[in-house]
Amino acid sequence: MKKFVNNVDDMLTESLSGFATAHSELVTVQFEPTFVSRKQKAQNKVAIISGGGSGHEPLHAGYVGKGMLDAACPGQVFTSPTPDQMLAAAEAVHADKGVLFIVKNYAGDVMNFEMATEMLPFEHATVLTSDDCAVVNSTYTTGRRGVAGTVIIEKCVGSLAETGADLASCKALGDKINLRTSSIGAALTSCTVPAAGRPTFDISDSELEMGVGIHGEPGRRREAMRTADAIVADMVAAIVHDFETKHLPTQGDILLLVNGLGATPLMELYLIYNTTATLLTNKGFNIARSLVGNYITAIDMAGASLTACLLDDDIQQHWDRPVHTAGLRWGC
Numbered sequence: 001m002k003k004f005v006n007n008v009d010d011m012l013t014e015s016l017s018g019f020a021t022a023h024s025e026l027v028t029v030q031f032e033p034t035f036v037s038r039k040q041k042a043q044n045k046v047a048i049i050s051g052g053g054s055g056h057e058p059l060h061a062g063y064v065g066k067g068m069l070d071a072a073c074p075g076q077v078f079t080s081p082t083p084d085q086m087l088a089a090a091e092a093v094h095a096d097k098g099v100l101f102i103v104k105n106y107a108g109d110v111m112n113f114e115m116a117t118e119m120l121p122f123e124h125a126t127v128l129t130s131d132d133c134a135v136v137n138s139t140y141t142t143g144r145r146g147v148a149g150t151v152i153i154e155k156c157v158g159s160l161a162e163t164g165a166d167l168a169s170c171k172a173l174g175d176k177i178n179l180r181t182s183s184i185g186a187a188l189t190s191c192t193v194p195a196a197g198r199p200t201f202d203i204s205d206s207e208l209e210m211g212v213g214i215h216g217e218p219g220r221r222r223e224a225m226r227t228a229d230a231i232v233a234d235m236v237a238a239i240v241h242d243f244e245t246k247h248l249p250t251q252g253d254i255l256l257l258v259n260g261l262g263a264t265p266l267m268e269l270y271l272i273y274n275t276t277a278t279l280l281t282n283k284g285f286n287i288a289r290s291l292v293g294n295y296i297t298a299i300d301m302a303g304a305s306l307t308a309c310l311l312d313d314d315i316q317q318h319w320d321r322p323v324h325t326a327g328l329r330w331g332c
Contacts, residue, residue, distance in 0.1 A: 001192055001194070001197045001198065003192075003194055005194055008194045008195050011077075011194055012034075012054050012074065012076055012077070013031065013034075015054070016029045016031075016034065016036065016061070016074065017029065019036070019061060019062075019326070020036070022326075023326045024039070025039060026038070026039055026064070026065045026324070026325065026326060027039055027061070027064050027065065027326070030088070030092070033082065033084045033085040033087075033088045034073070034074060034081075034085055035051075035071050035072065035073045035074075035081075035085050035086075035088055035089035035092070036061040036064050036071060036072045036073075036074065037064065037070060037071040037072075037089065037092055037093050038064060038065060038066070038070055038071070038093070041070075041092075041093060041095065042066075042070055042093070042095050042162075043095055043096075044095055044096055044097060044164065045095050045097055045161050045162065045164060046095075046097045046098050046099070046100050046161040046165065046166065046167050046170050047070040047071070047090065047093045047094050047095050047097075047098070047099045047100070047161075048068070048069050048070050048100050048102065048154070048157060048158050048161050048170070049069065049070060049071045049072070049073070049086065049089050049090060049093065049099060049100070049101050049102070050063075050069055050072055050073075050101065050102040050103070050150070050154060051072050051073030051074060051075070051081045051085070051086065051089075051103075051109075051113075052073075052074075052075065052080065052081065052103075052104055052106070052109050053074075053075045053076065053077060053078040053079045053080060053081075053109075053215075054074045054075060054076060054077050054078075054079075055077040055078050055191070055193070055215075055297070055298065055299045056214060056296050056297055056298065057297060057327075058294070058295065058296075058297075058326060058327030058328075059150065059151065059295065059296040059297075059327075060072035060073075060074065060154070061074055061326075062325060062326045062327025062328075063151070063154050063155070063158075063325050063326075063327050063328060064325060064326075065323070065324050065325035065326065066162070066322070066323065066324045066325075067155070067158050067159055067162055067321060067322055067323030067324060067325070068154050068155055068158035068159075068323055068325050068328065069102075069154055069158060069325075070093040070095075071089040071090075071092065071093045072089075073085040073086050073089050076195075077193050077194060077195065077299070078193060078215045079108070080106070080108030080109045080111075080112045081109075081112060082112060083112050083113075083115040083116040083119070084116075086101070086112065086113060086116035087116050087119055087120065090116070090120060090122075090124075094122060097123075097164075097166065097167060098122060098123035098124055098125070098166075098167035099120065099122065099123070099124045099125075099167075100124070100125050100126070100127065100157065100161070100167060100170050100171055100174070101113050101116075101117065101124065101125070101126045101127070102126075102127050102129065102150065102153055102154055102157065102174060103126055103127070103128050103129065103146070104128075104129050104145070104146030104147070104150055105128050105129060105130040105141050105142075105143055105144060105145055105146040106141055106145065106146065106215075107141060107142065110128070113126065114126075123167055124167075125167055125168070125170075125171040126171075127153060127157065127171055127174030127175055127178065128146070128178070129146030129147075129149055129150045129153055129178055130143055130144035130145065130146050130178060131144070131146060131147055131148070131149030131150070131178060131181040131182055131183045131307065132144050132145035132146065132147045132149075132183050132184065132185075132211075132213070133182045133183065133184055133238055133239060133241075133242035134184045134185065134210075134211025134212075134213070134219050134220055134238065135211055135213075135218075135219065135220060138213055138217045138218070145213055145214070145217075147183045147185065147213075147214055147296065147305060147307075148183050148185075148257055148259045148295060148296045148305050148307040149177070149178065149181035149182075149183050149307050149309065150296065151257065151259075151295050151296055151307075151328075152177055152181060152255065152257065152307070152309050152319070153174050153177045153178060153181075155318070155319060155323060155328065156173060156174075156177055156315055156318035156319055157170050157173055157174045157177075157318075158323070159318035159319075159321040159323070160173050160318055162321070173314065173315075173318070176314075176315070177309060177315055179246065179248075180248060180309055180310040180312075180315070181307060181308070181309040181310075182238075182239045182242040182243060182246075182307070182308055183239070183257075183305055183306065183307040183308075184210075184211055184235045184238045184239060184305060184306055185211065185212050185213070185214070185219070185259075185261065185303055185304065185305035185306075186208055186209065186210050186211070186212060186219070186231055186235060186303055186304060186305075187203070187208065187209040187212035187216075187219075187261065187298075187301055187302065187303035188203075188208050188225075188264075188302040188303055189203060189263065189301060189302040189303070190202070190203060190216055190301065191215075191216050191261075191262065191298045191299040191300050191301040192299065192300060193299065200215070200216035201216055201218075203222070205225075206224060206225050207222055207223065207224060207225060208222075208223060208224075208225050208226075208231065208303075209222055209303075210222075210223055210231075210234065210235075211238075212298075212301075212303060214261070214296060214297075214298045215298065216298060216301065220238075228268075228271055228272060228275060229275050232272055232275040232276050232279065232306070233275075233279060235276075235306050236276060236279045236280060236283075236306065239306060239308050240283060243308075243310070248310055249310060250283065250284065250285075251283070251284030251285055252284075252285065252286065252310060252311070253285075253286050253288040253310075253311040253316070254280065254285050254286070254287060254288065254289075254308045254309060254310055254311060255287075255288065255289040255290070255291070255307075255308070255309040255311055255315075255316075255319060256273070256276060256277065256280065256287050256289070256290045256291075256306070256307070256308055257290070257291045257292075257295065257305075257306070257307040257308075257309075258270075258272050258273045258276060258290075258291070258292045258293075258304060258305075258306060258307075259293070259294065259295050259296055259304060259305045259306075259307065260293060260294040260297065260303075260304055261294075261297055261298045261301040261302070261303040261304060261305065262294065262297035262298055262299050262300045262301045262302075262303075263300045263301060263302040263303075264302050264303060264304050266292070266293065268304070269292050269293065269304060270292060272304055272306075273290070273292050276306055277290075280308070285308075288311055288316065289311065289316065289319055289320075295327065295328075
């Protein structure tokens with residue numbers, strides 16, 4: 001394993017220290033317990049908090065700032081944060097209108113966030129993200145996994161919270177977006193967790209993992225490497241089938257997110273976008289909004305995911321509103 005690392009045990013602390021220093025106008029970081037919060041605490045609004053294992057950067061710490069999260073709780077690589085992190089973050093950013101947790105559907109995350117909510121002294125609610133249509137159950141989950149759709153939920157719910165909306169409204173928007181969003185990923189290589197020092201799974205140069213999870217969990221199948229057009233066609237078909245299964249429209253305006261998993265260059269991501277856009281347009285969708293880049297990664301995995309969110313006026317309005325974070329910035 002070759003990585004820029006001093007001591008594996010200190011990697012997260014050193015990385016977060018660098019993140020906070022690089023973006024000192026936006027965030028601060030606290031240790032023992034660890035959480036990242038806005039530099040300037042927001043007032044009189046629902047506090048939006050998320051978190052999860054590290055290794056998915058810029059998720060979640062990269063989305064702390066105006067228009068998105070009030071705080072993020074990073075665990076060790078691919079490991080859930082602890083309840084004391086969540087409690088400390090909630091107490092630090094609570095702004096008199098309750099706390100909304102946005103939690104990806106992984107067993108450790110769900111359990112620890114539930115434990116934290118049981119100890120909170122103020123009003124709270126949770127949005128559970130489960131946009132991955134690749135598999136229903138995996139090594140890490142009971143039900144569908146939460147993946148790149150989490151970015152859309154954090155952006156839009158964060159925007160709504162900035163308007164002074166109440167806790168119930170913020171949760172309702174998050175749940176609606178989760179229902180209307182579908183994602184699937186494909187991996188060409190494994191990722192390497194620093195503490196493990198070797199790839200999480202073995203895959204040959206002539207194979208790909210269709211439907212891979214963001215921790216390297218198995219997907220739908222291991223298959224022979226094919227052209228990008230053929231791979232994307234299967235991914236688009238899975239998303240459209242998921243919309244049909246959920247009795248959602250299979251036409252209309254959508255937000256399309258083409259996301260890199262850490263080691264895929266933008267040249268390839270835009271090639272994937274080109275094919276995806278053509279296929280979805282031919283099926284009757286209108287790509288009203290789009291985003292291409294690394295927004296939720298799997299350390300150094302070569303691969304990409306597609307996420308489609310069926311837009312309505314409410315979702316589009318909040319997607320378009322200004323945001324100023326390390327990972328996303330527009331309109332500011």
